[in-house]
Amino acid sequence: MILTLNPKILYFSKAHHLQSPLSRPYPYFYRPRNISLITNCNLQKPQDGNKSNRSITKTISLSDSAPPVTEETNGDVSGSADRSGGNSGGGGKEGLGFLKRIPRKVLSVLSNLPLAITEMFTISALMALGTVIEQGETLDFYVQKYPEDNPVLGFFTWRWITTLGLDHMYSAPIFLGMLVLLGASLMACTYTTQIPLVKVARRWSFMKSDESIKKQDFADSLPRASVRDLGVILMGDGYEVFMKGPSLYAFKGLAGRYAPIGVHIAMLLIMVGGTLSATGSFRGSVTVPQGLNFVMGDVLSPIGFLSFPTDTFNAEVHVNRFTMDYYDSGEVSQFHSDLSLRDLNGKEVLRKTISVNDPLRYGGITIYQTDWSFSALQVTKDGEGPFNLAMAPLKINGDKKLYGTFLPVGDTNAPNVKGISMLARDLQSIVVYDLEGKFAGIRRPNSKLPIEIDGMKIVIEDAIGSTGLELKTDPGVPIVYAGFGALMLTTCISYLSHSQVWALQNGTTLVVGGRTNRAKNDFPDDMNRLLDQVPELIKTSVD
Amino acid sequence: MIFSILEHILTHISFSVVSIVLTIYFLTFLVNLDEIIGFFDSSDKGIIITFFCITGLLFTRWIYSGHFPLSNLYESLIFLSWAFSIIHIISYFNKKQKNHLNAITAPSAIFIQGFATSGLLNKMPQSAILVPALQSQWLMMHVSMMILGYGALLCGSLLSIALLVITFRKVGPTFWNKNIKTKNLLNEFFNFNILYYINERNSILLQQNINFSFSRNYYRYQLIEQLDYWSFRIISLGFIFLTVGILSGAVWANETWGSYWNWDPKETWAFITWTIFAIYLHIKTNRNVRGINSAIVASIGFLLIWICYFGVNLLGIGLHSYGSFTLN
Numbered sequence: 001m002i003l004t005l006n007p008k009i010l011y012f013s014k015a016h017h018l019q020s021p022l023s024r025p026y027p028y029f030y031r032p033r034n035i036s037l038i039t040n041c042n043l044q045k046p047q048d049g050n051k052s053n054r055s056i057t058k059t060i061s062l063s064d065s066a067p068p069v070t071e072e073t074n075g076d077v078s079g080s081a082d083r084s085g086g087n088s089g090g091g092g093k094e095g096l097g098f099l100k101r102i103p104r105k106v107l108s109v110l111s112n113l114p115l116a117i118t119e120m121f122t123i124s125a126l127m128a129l130g131t132v133i134e135q136g137e138t139l140d141f142y143v144q145k146y147p148e149d150n151p152v153l154g155f156f157t158w159r160w161i162t163t164l165g166l167d168h169m170y171s172a173p174i175f176l177g178m179l180v181l182l183g184a185s186l187m188a189c190t191y192t193t194q195i196p197l198v199k200v201a202r203r204w205s206f207m208k209s210d211e212s213i214k215k216q217d218f219a220d221s222l223p224r225a226s227v228r229d230l231g232v233i234l235m236g237d238g239y240e241v242f243m244k245g246p247s248l249y250a251f252k253g254l255a256g257r258y259a260p261i262g263v264h265i266a267m268l269l270i271m272v273g274g275t276l277s278a279t280g281s282f283r284g285s286v287t288v289p290q291g292l293n294f295v296m297g298d299v300l301s302p303i304g305f306l307s308f309p310t311d312t313f314n315a316e317v318h319v320n321r322f323t324m325d326y327y328d329s330g331e332v333s334q335f336h337s338d339l340s341l342r343d344l345n346g347k348e349v350l351r352k353t354i355s356v357n358d359p360l361r362y363g364g365i366t367i368y369q370t371d372w373s374f375s376a377l378q379v380t381k382d383g384e385g386p387f388n389l390a391m392a393p394l395k396i397n398g399d400k401k402l403y404g405t406f407l408p409v410g411d412t413n414a415p416n417v418k419g420i421s422m423l424a425r426d427l428q429s430i431v432v433y434d435l436e437g438k439f440a441g442i443r444r445p446n447s448k449l450p451i452e453i454d455g456m457k458i459v460i461e462d463a464i465g466s467t468g469l470e471l472k473t474d475p476g477v478p479i480v481y482a483g484f485g486a487l488m489l490t491t492c493i494s495y496l497s498h499s500q501v502w503a504l505q506n507g508t509t510l511v512v513g514g515r516t517n518r519a520k521n522d523f524p525d526d527m528n529r530l531l532d533q534v535p536e537l538i539k540t541s542v543d
Numbered sequence: 544m545i546f547s548i549l550e551h552i553l554t555h556i557s558f559s560v561v562s563i564v565l566t567i568y569f570l571t572f573l574v575n576l577d578e579i580i581g582f583f584d585s586s587d588k589g590i591i592i593t594f595f596c597i598t599g600l601l602f603t604r605w606i607y608s609g610h611f612p613l614s615n616l617y618e619s620l621i622f623l624s625w626a627f628s629i630i631h632i633i634s635y636f637n638k639k640q641k642n643h644l645n646a647i648t649a650p651s652a653i654f655i656q657g658f659a660t661s662g663l664l665n666k667m668p669q670s671a672i673l674v675p676a677l678q679s680q681w682l683m684m685h686v687s688m689m690i691l692g693y694g695a696l697l698c699g700s701l702l703s704i705a706l707l708v709i710t711f712r713k714v715g716p717t718f719w720n721k722n723i724k725t726k727n728l729l730n731e732f733f734n735f736n737i738l739y740y741i742n743e744r745n746s747i748l749l750q751q752n753i754n755f756s757f758s759r760n761y762y763r764y765q766l767i768e769q770l771d772y773w774s775f776r777i778i779s780l781g782f783i784f785l786t787v788g789i790l791s792g793a794v795w796a797n798e799t800w801g802s803y804w805n806w807d808p809k810e811t812w813a814f815i816t817w818t819i820f821a822i823y824l825h826i827k828t829n830r831n832v833r834g835i836n837s838a839i840v841a842s843i844g845f846l847l848i849w850i851c852y853f854g855v856n857l858l859g860i861g862l863h864s865y866g867s868f869t870l871n
Binding site for chain 2: 113121123128131277327331333335368370470491492495
């Protein structure tokens with residue numbers, strides 16, 4: 001990039017050389033800890049030396065590793081953003097090179113902000129629609145709910161739902177297509193708008209004229225002040241300060257400029273991870289009575305075309321014990337399943353008691369405690385037994401479960417066999433009804449307290465529950481979690497403001513200007529506070 | 544027993560203090576502001592008292608229920624009210640800049656508390672037991688972040704609604720309708736001065752051409768700028784909380800339900816809210832778009848937060864049905 005300095009600026013640069021003979025031809029730094037920057041400046045040194053000889057034109061090389069010192073001619077950084085956006089092809093050569101082949105027109109259409117906003121609105125509207133329309137029901141349900149002869153809002157019938165796939169909104173082509181489009185927009189925007197902006201922000205630009213400094217959002221001039229004092233004070237406030245002769249450039253919160261890129265990349269990561277989850281997962285759920293076992297591969301079923309089983313699928317899970325904790329009020333507080341994992345040879349490789357919120361993870365497979373059921377009741381009748389009576393779910397209304405079983409009494413081959421009914425809501429207490437169906441009593445398992453019905457002594461020995469387990473493998477989780485972490489971090493950093501300050505010593509007068517991109521209202525106050533600290537010069541330094 | 548008495552006392556103190564504060568606010572709107580400037584100051588102290596009362600209330604519930612007091616809607620409403628008071632206090636101590644937040648936070652705090660304590664939600668104030676899925680450390684992070692996010696976003700979008708109201712309100716019949724002749728002149732004058740103001744950013748010059756209508760327009764303009772700025776800053780802050788809240792919820796869901804995203808109605812609506820405020824922030828990055836457009840988006844966001852926070856619970860559907868309630 002070749003910058004031609006116009007005569008006006010030339011005048012100013014000459015003027016400052018005359019005014020401040022002490023100023024060095026190369027920039028120097030207040031912060032020696034910034035080693036990389038110093039080396040960079042040493043590299044620039046010969047170039048700057050040349051510049052003092054022929055200051056009409058100078059060549060500035062754009063390199064990614066070392067941000068060069070440039071001289072802004074018009075002081076409008078955002079103006080030059082477009083310029084460098086135009087010729088930023090050199091910067092995107094690593095990794096993003098394939099994007100170059102995409103026609104520029106497509107890129108500029110995709111990176112269009114109104115388009116991106118429309119996409120976001122559409123996605124929101126579709127998601128909202130997805131919560132309004134019942135998901136995953138049968139066709140008959142929709143035909144009844146959205147009949148053709150009485151359309152909702154005058155036009156909406158079940159045909160819309162089946163055509164657009166609104167009954168499974170979150171996997172419908174229209175929804176996924178919008179997400180893909182949004183992802184493309186994210187990439188295009190990052191490539192064509194954000195990266196060039198950051199490149200401009202990375203360049204330290206000194207301003208060479210009072211006018212350009214005064215054009216900034218905040219501008220002030222101090223009649224008797226030194227640019228070095230200002231530099232020290234800005235440094236004390238956390239600014240990175242660069243000085244060259246009478247010019248000063250300082251910035252703070254550059255991360256605030258980078259962070260929006262990070263937000264976009266994090267969103268893309270989450271999208272990629274989500275896609276991987278949707279195509280490469282296995283899922284399955286199983287209800288296992290205490291004491292039984294199952295092979296994980298039998299339970300897991302593939303979700304997408306990228307789902308490939310691994311060796312761990314052969315492992316066998318044995319449910320050693322299933323217990324429930326209760327509150328004093330009798331409500332369930334927690335479920336526990338004591339699980340053992342055995343490999344093909346029957347050797348135990350892992351044993352863990354899982355509960356809700358505390359799953360078991362082994363070789364990419366996660367086992368969650370999600371549900372429970374009543375498997376069987378162990379009873380003895382007059383010392384005979386124990387009999388294992390299978391419990392059947394009677395009525396499931398929401399989370400309220402009810403199980404029942406029946407112990408036949410007398411001739412089991414008789415046409416109307418009578419017996420003892422037992423009902424239970426949970427594993428804690430069993431309600432027993434006699435042969436006539438009348439309430440006989442409540443017993444707790446393990447209490448060994450017999451209940452006497454028509455001369456029979458019934459002892460409820462044990463209540464055997466079964467644990468409801470959910471198994472899954474999800475290769476997308478690490479990527480999605482990386483995206484989550486990045487998104488949280490970059491969203492927080494995005495709150496920071498990138499503030500830039502320029503100053504120019506003009507005789508004894510110091511012209512200071514600055515701007516910031518977010519905390520615009522606080523910035524003038526902060527600057528005034530800092531400028532108040534700048535000591536007034538009693539004797540002019542340039543005499 | 545002693546806990547419930549303490550809780551009652553704290554609820555009543557905070558509620559009555561906020562009512563007094565609100566009355567003071569309305570008084571300062573009606574009566575000349577300069578005469579009762581002390582009143583105005585006392586209202587800030589009132590909010591601080593409220594803040595400590597609600598904090599005490601939440602701690603009391605925490606101690607006697609044994610879990611973080613965010614397990615049902617009543618508790619989350621109290622927490623939202625607490626979030627409003629903390630936003631108020633932050634803006635009170637950050638006195639560098641006068642902002643109009645306190646006019647938003649105090650009424651919001653009282654309305655929410657009034658709603659929470661009213662008979663509308665009977666049965667709710669009892670501290671509920673935690674179902675197995677909620678027994679996790681994530682409860683604290685997820686719910687508190689979500690409620691803080693809701694609080695900040697509600698504040699920010701209310702500021703945007705105020706901006707819209709001020710922008711679209713007729714400037715007052717005093718000089719607009721009296722003589723139409725001067726109307727155009729004033730308009731030009733106003734525009735010119737705004738441009739002048741933008742170019743120079745020097746408020747001193749405004750004192751040179753002081754003029755009733757102009758200064759009024761100028762203050763209106765300045766007020767709109769202030770509202771725009773503060774709603775942007777607070778929505779950005781709320782957006783961070785909302786992001787962290789949603790993501791921690793997703794991580795929690797991956798620990799409990801077996802998937803980080805289930806398209807549960809509450810999740811979906813939180814995501815819709817998030818998207819709307821992302822749109823707001825994107826509109827804000829474009830300098831050419833005036834504040835009105837972003838303010839319209841923020842006011843849509845205001846409605847969405849209520850749908851997400853209340854509407855979904857009212858239906859009692861999905862996995863987030865812990866906070867569901869029935870209107871009696």
